[in-house]
Ligand SMILES: Nc1ccn([C@@H]2O[C@H](COP(=O)(O)OP(=O)(O)OP(=O)(O)O)[C@@H](O)[C@H]2O)c(=O)n1
């Protein structure tokens with residue numbers, strides 16, 4: 001069943017105060033809105049429509065999120081979200097307040113699952129406090145709480161049914177369950193979550209922050225590995241060198257069993273090192289004639305593939321080439337692009353730089369080139 005989400009975000013958050021509408025205020029390191037949207041991403045709900053106030057049209061949102069312009073009331077904003085989806089209608093839709101950033105993917109999944117057999121489903125929690133009527137600071141009566149539930153979002157519906165229900169409703173509903181019931185839809189109650197609070201007043205930010213930070217503490221730490229690599233190749237006869245996959249004209253070539261790409265070898269060894277998998281020599285023995293003159297891309301692609309197979313993403317690669325000549329600067333960007341292509345990562349994660357050794361040592365005497373590399377591997 002294709003289940004979309006409408007996240008209503010066109011309110012001004014007047015009760016929360018603070019100058020900025022509450023959905024754009026910071027909370028535990030990101031905006032309130034980012035927490036809410038990422039919970040739906042984590043639950044695999046797509047597409048997601050965020051309904052914005054006309055003044056917020058330019059607010060940054062993740063690229064995959066659809067935008068709609070809301071109205072003067074919550075139900076008008078929901079209708080705008082429904083119309084934004086109507087061109088390519090989903091089977092079902094979850095309607096959620098952006099002001100509930102502590103919603104969990106598990107709750108979203110419960111509501112979604114309930115829609116397999118119900119025309120509408122929404123989270124509710126039995127009211128656990130006693131209820132009073134009050135007037136000007138005085139209790140004027142009590143209210144029996146038997147059968148009372150506190151209503152939460154996301155509230156889920158078959159798309160065509162809730163669109164028709166909203167079209168027929170005169171407006172002024174507290175939530176979409178009220179609209180659905182007015183149209184005669186049966187609504188199944190799904191167990192809500194006490195932490196799925198709606199940020200309403202100024203004090204709710206601290207409470208939501210405590211909830212979210214608690215969630216973050218329970219997340220397993222990412223598995224981060226760091227590897228280094230070092231390689232040297234001597235100059236020999238020739239008219240070019242291959243460095244990080246790029247041919248560079250030079251008065252000498254580099255001597256080696258393979259194409260002698262010293263930079264790519266150092267990077268490959270950094271990846272193997274991060275996995276405690278030895279070095280190139282272990283995987284591609286120099287005594288094996290099949291690797292004679294081989295393009296070093298084969299080695300790097302193997303190390304990157306092994307990392308992927310073990311569930312690691314390459315976080316970044318940093319390589320320093322040590323030589324007086326050839327000059328690396330004019331080729332560094334192309335080298336980084338080539339390494340990124342072979343590793344299957346974004347070019348911004350690769351750095352290729354160079355230094356001379358101030359004419360000292362074998363690199364200073366231009367007898368060869370050395371390369372050092374560092375790479376990180378990350379498993380979430
Ligand atoms: N015209 C409106 C009013 C409300 N909402 C959304 O409906 C949700 C629940 O509303 P509420 O918590 O009352 O938010 P605000 O209207 O922003 O708050 P306030 O009443 O304090 O101004 C929020 O995600 C809010 O952005 C909306 O999309 N369009």
Ligand SMILES: C[C@](O)(CO)[C@H](O)COP(=O)(O)O
Nearest residue numbers: 074097151152153174175198
């Ligand atoms: C939709 C809702 O969050 C369900 O509890 C609630 O009705 C929104 O209330 P508000 O009056 O817009 O704050």
